[in-house]
Amino acid sequence: MDTYYIDGEFVEDGHAMIPAKDITVLRGYGVFDFLITYNKRPFHLDAHVARLENSAREIGLTLNHSNKEISDIVLETLERNPHHTESNVRIVYTGGISPDGVTPQGNGILMVMATPKYELPDWWYTDGAKIITVDMERFIPTSKSTNYLSAVFAQQKAHGQDAIEAVYKTKDNHLLEGTTTNLFCFKGETLITPPDNILPGITRGVVLDLLKDRYDIQLRHIPEQELHEMDEVFITASNKEIVPVVRIDDLVINGGSPGEKTKDLLETWAGYTRAYGLGEAG
Numbered sequence: 001m002d003t004y005y006i007d008g009e010f011v012e013d014g015h016a017m018i019p020a021k022d023i024t025v026l027r028g029y030g031v032f033d034f035l036i037t038y039n040k041r042p043f044h045l046d047a048h049v050a051r052l053e054n055s056a057r058e059i060g061l062t063l064n065h066s067n068k069e070i071s072d073i074v075l076e077t078l079e080r081n082p083h084h085t086e087s088n089v090r091i092v093y094t095g096g097i098s099p100d101g102v103t104p105q106g107n108g109i110l111m112v113m114a115t116p117k118y119e120l121p122d123w124w125y126t127d128g129a130k131i132i133t134v135d136m137e138r139f140i141p142t143s144k145s146t147n148y149l150s151a152v153f154a155q156q157k158a159h160g161q162d163a164i165e166a167v168y169k170t171k172d173n174h175l176l177e178g179t180t181t182n183l184f185c186f187k188g189e190t191l192i193t194p195p196d197n198i199l200p201g202i203t204r205g206v207v208l209d210l211l212k213d214r215y216d217i218q219l220r221h222i223p224e225q226e227l228h229e230m231d232e233v234f235i236t237a238s239n240k241e242i243v244p245v246v247r248i249d250d251l252v253i254n255g256g257s258p259g260e261k262t263k264d265l266l267e268t269w270a271g272y273t274r275a276y277g278l279g280e281a282g
C-alpha cells in the first residue's frame with residue numbers, strides 16, 4: 001500500500017479522492033509534474049516544482065502553495081513510503097470546483113502520489129526503439145497541463161505500429177517532441193534539439209548541460225525531410241531517461257542500432273544519476 005498526500009492529508013492510495021465536479025475531471029483543466037528518485041533522492045525536485053508553477057501560470061491557474069511548501073510535501077510523501085526502493089512521483093494541482101464549470105475559483109487541490117518506480121524493458125536501451133511521427137500539436141505546449149488527449153490518442157497509434165513513442169509534427173513538417181519525451185538528433189559532431197513549442201524537459205536540460213562542452217549544440221527546428229541526414233536519434237524523459245531511436249516511421253537510423261554517441265551518453269547519464277543519488281552532483 002502506498003501513501004498519497006491529498007488536500008492537506010496523507011491517506012492510503014485507495015482513499016485518495018477528488019470531487020467529481022472538479023474541473024480537472026470535467027474539463028481537463030489542471031497541471032501536473034512527474035519525477036523519479038535516484039537512491040531515494042528526488043531528481044531535480046526544485047526544477048520540477050518550478051515547472052509546475054510555470055505550467056499553472058501559463059494556463060491561468062492559481063496555486064495556493066509556495067514552491068517550498070510543495071517541495072516539502074513531496075519530501076514528506078517519500079518519507080511516508082519507505083517500502084519503495086525507488087519512486088515515481090506525480091504532483092497534481094487540480095482546477096477545483098467551479099459553479100459554472102468553466103471559471104476557476106482558486107480552490108484547486110494539491111495531490112502528491114508516490115508509487116514504486118516502474119522499470120522499462122532493457123531492450124529499449126540495448127537495441128533501440130521505433131518511434132512514429134503524428135500530425136498533431138499540443139495546446140500551450142510549454143505547460144504540463146492535465147489535458148493529454150493528444151498524447152493518449154497518439155500513443156495508441158504508436159502502439160499499433162510497434163513503436164514506443166509518437167513525435168508531434170507541425171503543419172510545416174517540423175518535429176517538436178514526443179507525447180511524453182523530448183527529441184534529440186546527432187548530425188556529425190552537432191547535437192540538435194527543437195527550441196520552442198515544446199515542454200522544457202528537465203531531462204533535456206540536464207542532457208544539454210552534460211554535453212555542452214562535448215558537442216556543438218544547436219537549438220533549432222528539425223524538418224522531417226532532414227531526418228535521413230541524422231546519424232543518431234534519441235528521446236529523453238524522467239521515467240525513460242535516454243532511449244536510443246533506431247527507426248522513425250519507415251526510416252532506419254544508424255543501420256538499425258544505437259549509435260556510439262548515444263551509447264556514450266547513456267553511460268554519462270548513469271554516472272551522473274548515480275552521483276546525484278549519492279548527493280555528489282547537483
Ligand SMILES: Cc1ncc(COP(=O)(O)O)c(C=O)c1O
Binds near residue numbers: 201238
Ligand atoms: C510533452 C512532454 N515533453 C517532454 C517531456 C519530458 O520531460 P521530463 O524530462 O521533464 O520528464 C514530458 C514528460 O512527461 C512531456 O510530457
